[in-house]
Amino acid sequence: MSKLVIFDVDGTLVDSQAHIVASMTAAFDSVALPQPxxxxxxxxxxxxxxxxxxxLAPMADDQTVAQMVEVYKSDFSANRLRSDAMPPLYDGAEAxxxxxxSRGDMMLAIATGKSRRGLDALLESWPFADVFATTHxxxxxxxxxxxxxxxxxxxxxxxxxxxxxVVGDTTYDMEMAKAARCASIGVSWGYHGVRALTTTGAAAIVTDFSQLETTLDTIWKD
Structure with missing residues (x-):
């Protein structure tokens, strides 16, 4: 039976915070709400x-939220086209x-909060995208x-x-894995911090991508 590694994207494989913060700023500006x-x-x-x-805007009504979502998506796409660049992969991710x-006993997948449009654009920029058996x-x-x-x-x-x-950088990834009865590995370079990942169920924390394969083998051996 093959093993399966399910990767988060933002904060785990790519450092997208600059793009995200810029587009969130545009979304809040579009409805004249104070910036978070x-x-x-x-x-x-x-x-x-x-x-x-x-x-981020708990008092906003559904119509306002829908407008903010559309502005965010449009701005994120426009920023990518203007800069002609995707969020960069973290060091060691591709390797x-x-x-x-390359292992015969392992499959790879993606589970991300990104939209399909955003994910597909990112995958098109990766020469290794075809290694993922499925993406959601x-x-x-x-x-x-x-x-x-x-x-x-x-x-x-x-x-x-x-x-x-599941390999991710947020408490949402750790809780998602737990709800699906899977183990999880937290990465230290993402957006929620090591302590939060540990308290929400990470079986292990890696501080560098070079540690990932050994950590996976240890989890499955145990």
């Missing part, structure tokens, strides 16, 4: 956009993915930490929860 603190914006990365907006993909995003599932995306990855890859590990 940068740390507040980083804290909601991983949630689906409507949920993220409600967290770690290549090492895992916010457009087709309830927001993290609901386990739907992980469960879909398990189904697509014919994998058991006990043979799957």
């Amino acid at each position: 603190e940068r740390q507040a914006v980083l804290s909601i990365i991983g949630l689906s956009l409507p949920y993220a907006m409600k967290e 770690a993915i290549a090492a895992l993909a 995003c916010a457009d087709d599932h309830p927001s993290k930490p609901h386990p739907s995306m992980v469960q879909a990855c398990l189904t697509d890859c014919d994998a058991q929860a006990a043979d799957a590990v």
Whole structure:
């Protein structure tokens, strides 16, 4: 039975905070709401956009939230086209993915709060995108930490929860994995911090991508 590694994207594989903060600023400006603190914006990365907006602007009505979501999406896409650049991969990410993909006993997948449009644009910029057996995003599932995306990855890859590990940087990733009865690994370089990841169920924390393969093997051995 193959093992399955399910990756989050923002804050785990790519450093997208500059793009996210800029687009969130545009969204709040569009409805003349006070800008949230940068740390507040980083804290909601991983949630689906409507949920993220409600967290940051709890008094906004549904129509306002919908407008903010559309402005955010448009601005994020426009920023990418203007800069002709995608959020950068973290150091070691591509090498770690290549090492895992080369193993005959392992499959890779993605579960992200990004939209399908955003995820597809990112995948098109990666020469290694075809190593992911399946990808799931916010457009087709309830927001993290609901386990739907992980469960879909398990189904697509014919994998058991006990043979799957979620790799992410937020408490939403750890809680999503727990809800799906999978183990999880937290990465220290993301947006929620090591302490939060540990308290929400991370089986291990890696501080560098070079540690990932060994950590996965240790989890499955135990």
